[in-house]
Amino acid sequence: MSERIIRGRIDRAGTLVSADAPLLRLQQRAGGGLDRPLALPNLARLVALAQRLQRDISRPLYAADDHSDIHALVRVLPDANGASLEISDWRTRAMVQPQVPAIADSAAAPTGWTWECDQQLRMVALRGAKTMPLVPAGWEGRSLSELFELQPDEDGRFPVLRALARQAGFDGQRVRADGAEGARIAMTLAGEALFDATGRFTGFRGVAAPVEDAAVEETPPPRIDPVFGSLPLSDPQFGRRIDGALRGPLSRIIATAETISGQFDGPIRADYARYAGDIAHAGRHLLGLVDDLADLQNIERPGFKAAADEIDLGDLARRAVGLLGMKAEEKGIRIDAPKVDDKMPATGEFRRVLQVLLNLLGNAIRYSPDNSQIWIRVDRVDERAMVTVADQGQGISSDQQAVVFEKFERLGRTDSGGSGLGLYIARRLARAMDGDLTVESAPGQGARFTLSLPARDVG
């Protein structure tokens, strides 16, 4: 978890008047700047809401720019002259994997040359498979277009140059090259674009495959998808890439739909605004599913282990309430959270425990009747520290309790509320932290979910 707080200040007119670097960078990437209106629709909406209600609001912030997705927790503190922003747990995730991963040793060796060049197409690496002609001497630092004589495609274009202009991957670039022995070799180049941590384009990396004869030339070269490469479905990298590939577009769909729905750019017909709200809602559901699948893949990999932070379950419960309090208020649900001096020291990964509590509390809010109550209690039994979330929902029968922690189990519900992975993931996480997640319930009597973790003795 990052303890760093990123701060910003909005004036009464909605102008960003000061911001720490990450927030300012995001504002700039969104086309804004200092002393200009806040260009982040989600954040602008939260600020407007906090100002209208004249109360502090804490919410998760999901933002996407051209480079990455950003997840953070934002707190808006309105006052007479505008609002202050405090953003914590700022996490940036790549939209796609920026570089070609290493190919496993067990994979078949490439049949051609592997190469890498910088952003000006200067060669920085060139290696040949054993069965290939040796790479020409003195390739270091030479231009790719000098080393490989580029051949235009049917449209008279050069895929590699087009890719350079777009800073994207390419394939099917026909070339001719001289091997070390002086033989002229016909080859096809394919490459992935490379980027550094700031999203700056740093070159290409790829394979030059030989085209042996006419028959081979007629066979289209193995297509390397710019996002997925040639990874099999079973490869963990595939999951990570599909996660990245979906998250960016979805975030943009949600942000745009929310902008339309919120009528930030001017009034539109109410039914159109409602449709846009539906799109944003569906997008958020899909994004939640992507989050769950990414978590699932992470926690199911062998050797997954959560960190052992020193945490206070009382503090985490209050944070969870702070994040979801508004959602509960919308349904008139009152949450009875642990008092400020209600401490329950435990050992577990801060972020993961918060994730579990958000899942439990989110479910409780979602499935509780309007104007009901939810209780959160912390307790200690022997060496176990426990936090219990109890609601007044319809409850879960004993048959359902047996399957509620299973993957994709939604107890027959068909609404768009969840993926059916939340409780499965929550229990896996609890167990990865040497804890457990259990449920007690009966139909009509609400449900009590209890997260137990190793207790920690203080002082």
Next chain:
Amino acid sequence: MDDSFASPGIDAPSPTLSARLRELADYLGAPTAGRLTEEQRALSLGIARRLVADVAAWLHRDIDADALWRDWLRGGLPGAERLAATCFARGEEHRWREQTMLRGAAPSLVAEPEGGPGEDPAAIADKPLSDIERAYLALRIADRRRFDGLGNPCLAIADLDGELFHALLLDVAAWRLVQGGKDDALAAELRDAVRTSFARHGAERGIDGAAQAYHDILAASAALPETAATAIARQDWPTLVALAAAAHRRRYGDMALALLTAEAATLPSLLAPLRIDRAALAPLEASLAMLSGRAIAGGFAGEGPE
């Protein structure tokens, strides 16, 4: 392996038993010290294997590197202690860079241009490079030699310490000689090959040379602090390690390991010669903090005792 560890009452232990008892003895000697993770073991072993194959290829193209590795896997790698630090440093550096790659940012989306000079092959013909750009390119080339054709981490022969390289050449040559039936002619041929290979190695300029050249040219242009700070901001760790290594006159691998095993509080002093603003170190501190299983002083980051 001739240095077996025998427990009282157990005669002639198998190499496996001997290795396990040795490992257990190490564990009992320091039960709370963090152990290697499976990933760290696998990385180091892979790096060692690629190194052995490369050294064998340098010595003689006809040496069967696969058979050599199989034999050494069975009997233990000669000079394992010499290899350990080098392979571990490279493996840890790779884990760090791979983590950065996986967590890193992604491309900016650039609008596709309609033809124009961007697609003219002549337009991307060699533009003259400045001295600094040329030095950086050389560093990048030296760094990419530290990966095999499949993108796996390896050690470039040119980067190896002369003593380690020489010892490896002798070990490989000894293996080849035994394979060839200790033939006199073969022995003479191998002796010559070792001598030639070692001389060739001396003439090679690896990442340490490239790092020193880049550092010196930046220092002469008073661009060192800015370039180092930019490398941190871009999470371009090889450049940062290279500059820090050159500034301290240390080898690249040693510097990488020093950074990877440093407590956050000691980073400013480690990088002091680069005169980087303290605040600019934040991404470095964060990146190192996120790397699990680091062998930092005072514990094994991210893992409890096993």
